[in-house]
């Protein structure tokens with residue numbers, strides 16, 4: 001998510017804005033920019049890279065004094081992280097500047113209409129259309145910038161936080177909010193805007209959280225909030241009692257907890273704009289042609305760690321929807337086993353960071369063998385998508401905690417989209433089957449939210465497990481990769497031995513591990529769709545419990561068969577089989593996070609680990 005700061009008051013706006021951006025750096029970004037207004041002139045500076053690059057530019061080319069301004073740190077979604085794509089974006093005459101957080105779904109249509117009307121759009125971003133639309137609406141709105149913004153917002157679709165200034169109204173900053181956060185900081189003779197309170201907490205702790213579809217007008221002596229229709233809006237003033245560090249974490253104790261809580265939105269953002277009103281899928285950066293996709297006769301997925309687990313889940317979706325054989329390889333092993341790759345092989349590289357060296361080297365090997373490569377990545381413009389033939393970006397936003405949570409869920413969503421897209425292009429499934437699954441996919445953000453509302457007992461359970469010697473995780477079908485992911489979370493966070501394996505393997509050896517009190521987590525498939533699998537795993541639960549295991553069962557609502565054998569039962573909503581991992585994973589993330597907390601470990605930066613492993 002981008003960082004946003006706005007200011008109007010008596011201080012030097014640039015100082016307040018740059019300091020605010022500095023406090024928002026934790027959010028992760030790839031470019032930064034500022035805009036100020038002085039005596040009817042708009043001034044902007046923007047630079048790719050870190051804030052230091054912008055500050056260097058400001059030192060070399062200073063802005064005149066100004067008490068009105070705004071700033072932005074960009075997390076690229078549409079358009080690579082370059083100077084040209086950095087915010088603010090301007091209209092043709094350089095009289096309006098706009099900064100934005102979110103995704104404007106109908107930007108392509110708006111861009112086309114603007115170009116038809118003679119506007120010259122110079123960036124690759126969705127944001128730029130807003131600056132040109134604002135300049136068009138300014139006069140019809142009676143030179144009322146807030147009214148002009150309301151008119152523009154009514155034409156936008158998607159998720160957006162917008163902040164704008166205009167050279168001809170030098171004492172006003174306006175903002176708008178739909179689905180992306182925007183907070184007002186209320187000072188004495190000065191007022192602030194921020195993507196979160198960290199932007200202005202050094203100056204005021206009196207805040208107003210803007211609601212959905214609201215526009216705010218900031219002046220030195222007051223704040224006015226309306227709906228997009230111009231009606232006075234109900235607002236919720238509150239006092240911020242967090243310290244600056246807590247503010248960065250949104251009030252959570254750890255970034256990981258914040259990112260677990262962000263999962264519904266991350267899933268929604270990854271789906272956003274990709275499911276047409278007709279149920280057809282649109283993958284914006286899928287630069288492989290339909291003909292190239294129809295030539296594919298084998299798919300090989302390469303990834304590491306949690307991304308590898310998303311790859312294992314991709315196999316089920318891809319083979320079910322497309323009937324293309326799909327292999328999943330640990331990236332670090334892939335190129336050393338002399339894999340069989342041809343021009344008709346599609347290699348899919350899954351990576352949150354886009355910089356994992358093992359995955360990058362696997363990708364390069366595939367390219368040498370003339371295979372086509374599709375990246376699934378969370379960081380726009382990072383190395384892996386740059387070196388791939390096509391990319392599907394996840395929109396999890398920056399993931400600060402080393403242990404991956406929201407990025408994993410969005411990877412699972414992305415691989416569903418890729419599988420369904422391939423089926424759509426290749427015609428291997430009827431449109432109505434695809435549309436039905438896409439409709440279920442679209443309900444997942446709220447279902448993930450439902451699971452988050454029920455995890456408190458999991459936290460209490462976690463605190464009783466801190467002295468366990470090991471924890472086993474069992475799953476069948478798509479529950480098996482979830483078992484692996486649950487075990488990995490426990491290893492990397494609580495420094496505990498944990499092992500995930502297919503429940504069907506129990507009697508082939510691992511059941512010898514079962515002893516009195518040993519915690520065994522079991523992910524149970526839906527009783528509806530795979531009743532044979534379900535019955536088998538219920539038997540597995542009985543087998544381990546009969547030998548003294550302490551059974552922790554993740555099962556769907558209404559699944560009564562598991563109740564007699566579950567020492568701890570965690571319920572998740574019933575969803576189609578292939579989507580269950582999106583829900584079953586969440587309690588396991590919470591379990592591991594709470595165990596690490598109970599042990600007093602550093603949840604966000606576990607020992608020996610890096611967020612991105614850029615060496616082999």
Ligand code: AGP
Pocket residue numbers: 304305306307350351352353354355356359402403404405492610611612613
């Ligand atoms: C996951 O919790 C770990 N941080 C790690 O396994 C990670 O998934 C792996 O290193 C791959 O990273 P990537 O997704 O950035 O390529």
